[in-house]
Amino acid sequence: MIAVRGLQVSKSYGHFQVLRDLSFEIATGECYALFGPNGSGKTTLLRILATLHRPSTGRFEIMGHDGVTEREAVRSNLLLLAHGSYLYDELNAVENLRFAMAMRGASPTDRQIKLALDHAGIGAFADMKIRQFSAGMKKRLALAKAVLVRPQVLLLDEPYTSLDEAGMGMMNRFIRDIVKEGAAVLMTTHDRAKSAEVAHRAGVLSKDVLRPLTLDDLRTNDLF
Amino acid sequence: MIFFRVIQWVVWKDLISEVRSRETISSMFFFALIVILVFSFSFSMDQQAARELISGIIWVAFAFTGIIGLGKSFSAELQNDCLEFLQMSPAPKGAVYLGKVAANVVFMVTVEVILFPMFVIFFNLDVVEELPLLLLIFLLGTLGLSTVGTLFSAMTVQIRAREVMLPILLLPLAVPVMIAAVEATRGALNGNPMALYRHWLELLAVFDVVFTVVSFWAFEFIMDS
Amino acid sequence: MIHAAIKQVQRYKGWFGTAGGMCIIAGVYLGLVGSPPDYYQGEVVRIMYVHVPLAHTSLLGYSVLFASSLWYLWKRDPIVDNMCHAAASLSAFFTAGALLTGSIWAKPTWNTWWTWDARLVSFAVLFLILTGYLMLRTFIDDPEREARFAAVLAIVGFVDLPIIHFSVEWWRTLHQPLSISMRGVSISKDLLVPLIIMGIGFSVLFFYMLMVRTQMLYLANLLNAKKGRLLSHAHLSKAEP
Numbered sequence: 001m002i003a004v005r006g007l008q009v010s011k012s013y014g015h016f017q018v019l020r021d022l023s024f025e026i027a028t029g030e031c032y033a034l035f036g037p038n039g040s041g042k043t044t045l046l047r048i049l050a051t052l053h054r055p056s057t058g059r060f061e062i063m064g065h066d067g068v069t070e071r072e073a074v075r076s077n078l079l080l081l082a083h084g085s086y087l088y089d090e091l092n093a094v095e096n097l098r099f100a101m102a103m104r105g106a107s108p109t110d111r112q113i114k115l116a117l118d119h120a121g122i123g124a125f126a127d128m129k130i131r132q133f134s135a136g137m138k139k140r141l142a143l144a145k146a147v148l149v150r151p152q153v154l155l156l157d158e159p160y161t162s163l164d165e166a167g168m169g170m171m172n173r174f175i176r177d178i179v180k181e182g183a184a185v186l187m188t189t190h191d192r193a194k195s196a197e198v199a200h201r202a203g204v205l206s207k208d209v210l211r212p213l214t215l216d217d218l219r220t221n222d223l224f
Numbered sequence: 225m226i227f228f229r230v231i232q233w234v235v236w237k238d239l240i241s242e243v244r245s246r247e248t249i250s251s252m253f254f255f256a257l258i259v260i261l262v263f264s265f266s267f268s269m270d271q272q273a274a275r276e277l278i279s280g281i282i283w284v285a286f287a288f289t290g291i292i293g294l295g296k297s298f299s300a301e302l303q304n305d306c307l308e309f310l311q312m313s314p315a316p317k318g319a320v321y322l323g324k325v326a327a328n329v330v331f332m333v334t335v336e337v338i339l340f341p342m343f344v345i346f347f348n349l350d351v352v353e354e355l356p357l358l359l360l361i362f363l364l365g366t367l368g369l370s371t372v373g374t375l376f377s378a379m380t381v382q383i384r385a386r387e388v389m390l391p392i393l394l395l396p397l398a399v400p401v402m403i404a405a406v407e408a409t410r411g412a413l414n415g416n417p418m419a420l421y422r423h424w425l426e427l428l429a430v431f432d433v434v435f436t437v438v439s440f441w442a443f444e445f446i447m448d449s
Numbered sequence: 450m451i452h453a454a455i456k457q458v459q460r461y462k463g464w465f466g467t468a469g470g471m472c473i474i475a476g477v478y479l480g481l482v483g484s485p486p487d488y489y490q491g492e493v494v495r496i497m498y499v500h501v502p503l504a505h506t507s508l509l510g511y512s513v514l515f516a517s518s519l520w521y522l523w524k525r526d527p528i529v530d531n532m533c534h535a536a537a538s539l540s541a542f543f544t545a546g547a548l549l550t551g552s553i554w555a556k557p558t559w560n561t562w563w564t565w566d567a568r569l570v571s572f573a574v575l576f577l578i579l580t581g582y583l584m585l586r587t588f589i590d591d592p593e594r595e596a597r598f599a600a601v602l603a604i605v606g607f608v609d610l611p612i613i614h615f616s617v618e619w620w621r622t623l624h625q626p627l628s629i630s631m632r633g634v635s636i637s638k639d640l641l642v643p644l645i646i647m648g649i650g651f652s653v654l655f656f657y658m659l660m661v662r663t664q665m666l667y668l669a670n671l672l673n674a675k676k677g678r679l680l681s682h683a684h685l686s687k688a689e690p
Contacts, residue, residue, distance in 0.1 A: 013591060016677050050312050054449045054593070071448065075314035084305020090241035102233040103315040105226040129244075130304075138304075372605065379598050384588040392584060393602065396577040397609050400616035407620070423619070431612060438608050442601045445522060449593060 003184030008058035036205035079151035085138040120144035156187035234323025279409035294373040298381040321443040364428040365405035465657035472650025500550035502651035510540030515607040518600035530596035535662035541579040
């Protein structure tokens with residue numbers, strides 16, 4: 001089924017139009033890599049799908065739920081990993097995970113949390129306050145959260161930044177795992193090589209037009 | 225139920241963060257001390273004048289100190305973009321609101337309870353019998369400031385000039401709370417019979433209920449576009 | 450559909466303007482020339498013909514602001530938001546007028562520029578709420594957020610108005626003898642007719658000004674949008690390699 005569907009989504013900020021009449025579909029079990037120059041609106045599109053902003057015109061659906069009128073349903077199916085780590089500095093890793101899950105109405109067991117932290121390679125830092133985490137560790141903690149949540153739709157805004165080789169490998173492994181379980185993944189990225197390892201489809205958002213790419217395109221040099 | 229769990233977790237998170245960092249309460253407390261000192265310099269007060277003015281001074285101190293706490297309530301969410309996290313969260317926004325109000329009331333009342341003995345000492349007040357009543361007045365008044373204050377804190381944290389806009393928006397709307405709290409405090413401190421000033425307490429209670437409901441409803445519009 | 454309805458009403462704004470103007474002229478004539486000076490307060494009482502309608506119209510304005518704000522949150526139509534903004538500016542203007550005329554009345558009557566009369570204090574708070582609203586709007590860049598936040602502020606403020614009024618009333622009865630109050634002004638029948646005419650005139654005038662101002666804001670937004678579309682085209686075509 002179609003996990004993410006956009007129907008003529010447009011977004012203007014005051015008098016500046018960022019997105020114009022975008023229509024697209026991403027099916028369950030599919031990973032879509034979205035490229036585009038800076039300022040092309042990739043992040044804006046992701047944030048609209050994450051229900052942070054309303055589209056100026058047009059609609060979108062997440063797992064069949066309308067993005068504006070059925071927000072709570074959309075939010076329980078969706079997870080956004082973006083630049084902000086959404087972590088509280090005074091809490092440690094375990095507490096942050098518990099809080100995030102409680103806000104989704106879930107109470108994971110200690111074992112599940114430990115497994116998620118180990119999976120992301122930060123099991124040893126479970127009791128460390130986030131204040132002391134590096135950027136890379138925060139990204140891995142965000143990955144641990146995704147492991148616990150296992151959303152139906154995963155939105156990733158430049159997931160490979162701040163991650164070392166091992167971290168990027170972990171990220172791709174996770175993406176492959178949840179895609180196999182039937183989740184849909186939409187990622188914005190500039191990293192062609194890494195995303196080619198997991199993406200089923202790709203596209204470029206440039207000058208308001210979403211141009212589909214073949215996976216071969218990802219390996220050539222000139223995208224825009 | 226998810227609703228009550230969310231409230232519990234929000235309160236726990238705010239309280240624990242404060243216990244570990246001690247940022248908010250210490251800044252509120254020292255600010256209040258400064259306010260008290262400035263007032264005592266500004267009014268060269270004999271006993272008579274002090275009795276007249278003291279309830280007003282107490283609540284001015286509580287209000288401005290409270291505004292600091294209310295502001296921090298949501299500016300603390302700006303770290304690591306946590307405000308966005310709350311916006312995207314499937315948790316019911318009303319529960320987040322109530323949790324924030326509860327945490328704010330705890331912070332403000334804590335500071336007030338530490339501060340009040342200072343007032344008693346500096347201004348030589350005689351209060352022992354009325355302590356529980358005073359505590360009730362502090363609670364009702366603080367809740368009044370928190371209901372609207374938490375809503376406006378969430379609003380102003382997302383705009384420019386946030387530190388100045390919170391008091392500008394809050395204080396005119398909080399006029400009934402200030403008037404009622406000051407009059408009730410004055411009645412209690414002067415040892416007047418309660419019948420004389422209970423209508424102020426009732427006004428505070430009405431304000432609290434009305435604005436908890438209204439802000440609970442309005443919070444969603446502030447967090448969701 | 451909202452646009453069509455509003456455009457229909459806008460066509461009649463000329464009538465509103467004329468009617469309002471005529472009422473006010475009639476009211477001013479009757480008030481200044483046609484009615485006798487008050488026994489106790491002399492000529493000064495004539496300022497009531499302006500003060501009272503200003504006060505009523507400012508409350509009318511806030512009621513319009515309240516209703517439009519609810520309407521905006523429900524339908525999210527930008528033109529409704531324009532109407533909110535217009536209603537708030539006008540209401541602030543009328544409130545300031547009411548405060549000024551109240552002050553002008555107080556000086557010769559009680560020899561003080563400001564009396565802590567309950568109504569004046571309530572209007573002073575109302576003025577602060579409205580200016581807070583207008584300030585809030587200037588500090589937000591995103592128009593959608595601006596409209597939404599302003600609507601919430603207007604609604605919360607409106608619910609508070611009666612509570613503010615009661616608390617101030619009780620406070621004044623506690624701390625000040627009733628004599629220094631606008632309540633003292635009794636209205637004889639001669640004064641009532643011009644007062645009512647002025648009241649109607651100001652209200653009608655308010656609606657006229659509301660329509661004009663809403664249209665101004667709406668057109669300004671349209672202009673910005675067109676400018677923006679031109680700008681985005683220019684921006685995008687410049688990005689062409």
